[in-house]
Amino acid sequence: MAVGQEIVCLCSSCKMELRHVIVAHKSGNSGPVAKVRCNTCGKIHAYRSTPQEKTGGVIQAKREVKPREKTVVIPIEVEWREQLKSRERTPSLPYTPSKDFKVGDVIDHPTFGCGVVKSLKDGNKFEALFQRDVKILMHRLKAD
Numbered sequence: 001m002a003v004g005q006e007i008v009c010l011c012s013s014c015k016m017e018l019r020h021v022i023v024a025h026k027s028g029n030s031g032p033v034a035k036v037r038c039n040t041c042g043k044i045h046a047y048r049s050t051p052q053e054k055t056g057g058v059i060q061a062k063r064e065v066k067p068r069e070k071t072v073v074i075p076i077e078v079e080w081r082e083q084l085k086s087r088e089r090t091p092s093l094p095y096t097p098s099k100d101f102k103v104g105d106v107i108d109h110p111t112f113g114c115g116v117v118k119s120l121k122d123g124n125k126f127e128a129l130f131q132r133d134v135k136i137l138m139h140r141l142k143a144d
């Protein structure tokens with residue numbers, strides 16, 4: 001390897017394996033690489049060998065660093081849509097606190113819109129899934 005050649009090695013500034021240009025050797029032009037300049041940040045730093053360099057020498061193509069896959073979070077709206085889709089034929093019940101709702105009921109709330117009863121809670125509370133949020137609502141309350 002000669003001065004001016006490109007090698008891929010770890011950049012001490014970028015903390016990534018990047019393309020570098022050899023700027024100095026330890027002894028003459030044939031010795032081990034001593035200093036490299038990072039093509040990305042432009043800094044000259046001591047050469048650190050990488051496993052690739054040991055086996056191969058000059059690497060032409062820059063390696064693409066793959067972004068880590070993100071954990072897929074199912075948005076509440078998707079769950080809500082699916083819940084409603086599977087209950088297309090279930091008539092929605094207008095929400096009033098005096099009613100007695102059960103799991104799977106489709107409710108029509110004046111503020112939150114259409115929702116599905118997810119679970120019943122202690123006493124007279126239940127959990128309902130709406131387009132934007134899961135809400136705790138009251139039921140089985142005596143009407144005035």
Ligand SMILES: [Zn+2]
Pocket residue numbers: 011012013014015018038039040041042043
């Ligand atoms: Zn760099």
